[in-house]
Amino acid sequence: MIKYKIDNRTLQLLNAQVNLTETFNHVLRTAPKRECLAFRLKAERGTVESTFVVELGSERHTLTLQNDKKMHLKLADFIEEIANGPFDASNSSDLVHLPHADRQYGRFDVQDKQRVFELVHTGGVLSLDMGFELPLHVALHRTHSRRGVTAILSIGNKSPHTRCFTLYDPDAEIYAKLIESINHLAAAATPAAHAA
Incomplete structure (x- = not known):
């Protein structure tokens, strides 16, 4: 139909x-x-x-x-x-x-936060369903020479919203900054008509 x-x-x-x-x-x-x-x-x-x-x-x-x-x-x-x-x-x-009226964008529940926490320790790739048409992708590369990560976050297909950064901090601070960046990216990807 x-x-x-x-x-x-x-x-x-x-x-x-x-x-x-x-x-x-x-x-x-x-x-x-x-x-x-x-x-x-x-x-x-x-x-x-x-x-x-x-x-x-x-x-x-x-x-x-x-x-x-x-x-x-x-x-x-x-x-x-x-x-x-x-x-x-x-x-x-x-x-x-x-x-x-029922859509919730930028929905970041406890299970997803736990998956991100595990990703900080191991590195890898994760796709988060935050209520958008496409998932938010998080890729983390753990550095071996120093304690840190390189993170790439993206959402979208044709012209995606992206974030890329490297952090050399303890895992708890990396996790906190990664969560903050995910929330900022979700806010940027939220359609303007729903943001108000």
């Missing part, structure tokens, strides 16, 4: 447009073939809640939301659900695409 997705640029636009009273034109696209589906969004901002009318062809769908910081993400989920049909939790292909 063809899945229309709202891209990061449109999410950023929605983030600004939910605070206005205006009519906006947007386009949804599919990932593999880049097929287009145009829709019109009428936003009416109120003091407590806002009303949105999504016009897709001859269909009109209305949504009223309480004014909050995640309002644009809930609106994006609503628009994608109109274009693709309802979200089905029993369908495994739907589970790959979490609703925008």
Whole structure:
């Protein structure tokens, strides 16, 4: 089934447009073939809640939301659900695409921190699932002449965010600086519409 997705640029636009009273034109696209589906969004901002009318062809769908910081993400989920049909939790292909409002970027749990701690002692390569479309890769080379590591961190395919550095410190300090660098890289890779 063809899945229309709202891209990061449109999410950023929605983030600004939910605070206005205006009519906006947007386009949804599919990932593999880049097929287009145009829709019109009428936003009416109120003091407590806002009303949105999504016009897709001859269909009109209305949504009223309480004014909050995640309002644009809930609106994006609503628009994608109109274009693709309802979200089905029993369908495994739907589970790959979490609703925008439920996504957590930069999620760094205790098990991943333990794996990084072990990596500091042994060296090697690790892929961390932090909620992004692609994993964050960590490569550590232990130096034998001195106590230290050379670290390479990256996330992304086409133009990845990367960090590379060498540290000559005790393992506890290397671990602390590596965790800090992973958190900075995750923050840099978080889409702007979700960062707020």
